[in-house]
Amino acid sequence: MDNLITFSITVFTGFFAITNPISNMTVFLSLTQGDDRKTKQDINKRANIIAFIIVTVFILLGKFIFELFNISIPAFKITGGILIFFIGFEMLQSKKSNVKNIKNVDEDENIAISPLAIPILAGPGTIVTAMNFVANVEPLKIFLVIAIFGSMSIITYFTFSLSSYVVKIVGNNVISVIGKLMGLIIAIIGTGMVIQGIKISFSLMS
Template sequence: MDNLITFAITVFTGFFAITNPISNMTVFVSLTQGMDKKVKRDINKRSNIIAFIIVTVFVLLGKYIFELFNISIPAFKITGGILIFFIGFEMLQSKQSNVKSLDSVNTEEDIAVSPMAIPILAGPGTIVTAMNFVSNVETIQIFLVIGIFGFMSILTYLTFRASDYIVKLVGNNVISVIGKIMGLIIAIIGTGMVITGIKISFDLITA
């Protein structure tokens, strides 16, 4: 039970850092600026549902994806760790990650799907993090990861719904500081994945 609790805390911390509801809230506000409340709520709800479905599919089918493309767990952890570290490093520099960059957004298109669901809420970093958590684990841990991401989706939905109030209350400077802290956590998670991948490659730990 203690191992499951520790695992759950690790998963929650990882998802919270990579999805970063507070930081992504500013993106949501900018994309939905000028829209009425009903449209905002609809975009908010659909984007989180779609993101949850995408991550769940990768969590459940991750093992088969590995087998299909002949991807080894060490290679995945090292490559995924480098990607996640890169995202965190850019956040620390107050840069918007190129993985999530939005050069131009046509608000006439369904922004609930793109860019909100993909790549902001369920981008490569989120998918890599989720698949890393379920690589070589038991079934109960797989469903625990899905449940925790579902909770994160609800938390993100509530954060986006209160976005206008939160921005006015805390200000952009505080949100920027939170983004840097999340960037540091993401970079640490990425480094940890790389170290684990190297250890598995050289049989320093059991895969």
């Protein structure tokens, strides 16, 4: 039981850091600027549902994908860890990926799908993190990962719903600091994945 609780806390922390709902509030507000409340809520709900479906598919099909492309667990952990580390490093440096440049979003584009669901909520980092959590684990832990990401999607939905009020109260500077802290956590998670991959490769697991 203690192992499951520790695993659940680790998964939740990882998902919270990588999806970063607090920092992404400003992105959501910018993408939906000028829309009425109903439109914002529709976009918010659709984006989170799509993100949940995408990540769940990768969680359930992760083992099949590994076998299809002959991907070893150590190679995945090391490569995924490096990718996640650089995502966290960019957040610490306050750099934003080009795919999140909201100034270039086409007004006719369904922003709930792109860029909100993909890649902001269900980007490469989120997918790699999810697949890492279910790599070589029992079915119960796979179910836990899906359930935890589902709860994360619900939290993100309510965070985006309250984004206008939260930004006014705490200000952009506080949100920026939180974003950097999340970046540090993500970088640490990535480093941990690399270490795990190396240990498995050289049979150093205790």
